[in-house]
Amino acid sequence: MTDEIQQVPRTAGDAPRLRTIKSFVMRAGRMTEGQQRGLEQGWPRFGLELEDGPRDFDRVFGRSAPRTFEIGFGMGHSTLEMAAAAPEQDFIGVEVHKPGVGALLAGALARNLTNLRVYSCDALDVLRQCVADASLERVLLFFPDPWHKSRHHKRRIVQPAFAELVRQKLGVGGVLHMATDWRPYAEHMLEVMNAAPGYRNLSADGGYVPRPEERPVTKFERRGERLGHGVWDLKFQRVD
Incomplete structure (x- = not known):
């Protein structure tokens, strides 16, 4: 889901076509009966469509409240x-x-x-x-695909263009909270975000923050802890 683009080969006379490099791959997965039922019964109540364009989320939720966007x-x-x-x-x-x-x-x-x-x-x-500028209090990005191989690093979602897009959508004082269990990706996140304009690192030493209480610990994370894996949290606040 990065903003990097590549030119796609074209035939004579055609205009160049551009494609966005995605930070995810579409995996085929079997739906359980419960998941299918959740889709059928829950989507009409909770589901939103990209094609509907800009949304007034105060109207969607029926109130004005602090708003978190999770990727x-x-x-x-x-x-x-x-x-x-x-x-x-x-x-x-x-x-x-x-x-x-x-x-x-x-x-x-x-x-x-x-x-x-x-x-x-x-x-x-x-x-x-769909999201208005300066309308979010938090953006969450927990355990994104680290794309371990060097040739795949361009697929990592955390890039300068991502930082700028999120900054636009956060209100001043809003926070981008990221977490990863892959140290090299944590270092990449830190490098990108420390260089991103309009942010302040909420870590006292300019590095990572302790795991915030509001981020639930997942089964995946508990398993990693048992195996000795670390988890790194980063919080960056929009300052302008």
């Missing part, structure tokens, strides 16, 4: 915990993989949440096309 919520466990723990806040989650969307919707129905909405598409497209 790539996976199976939705953390999103559900955060939304349930903070009913005074509104959450917009975006995920491309349907089993995860179905799982989140099933959970939202089971908990009878009213402060959650979902997109199932490229999160950067949602930010560009």
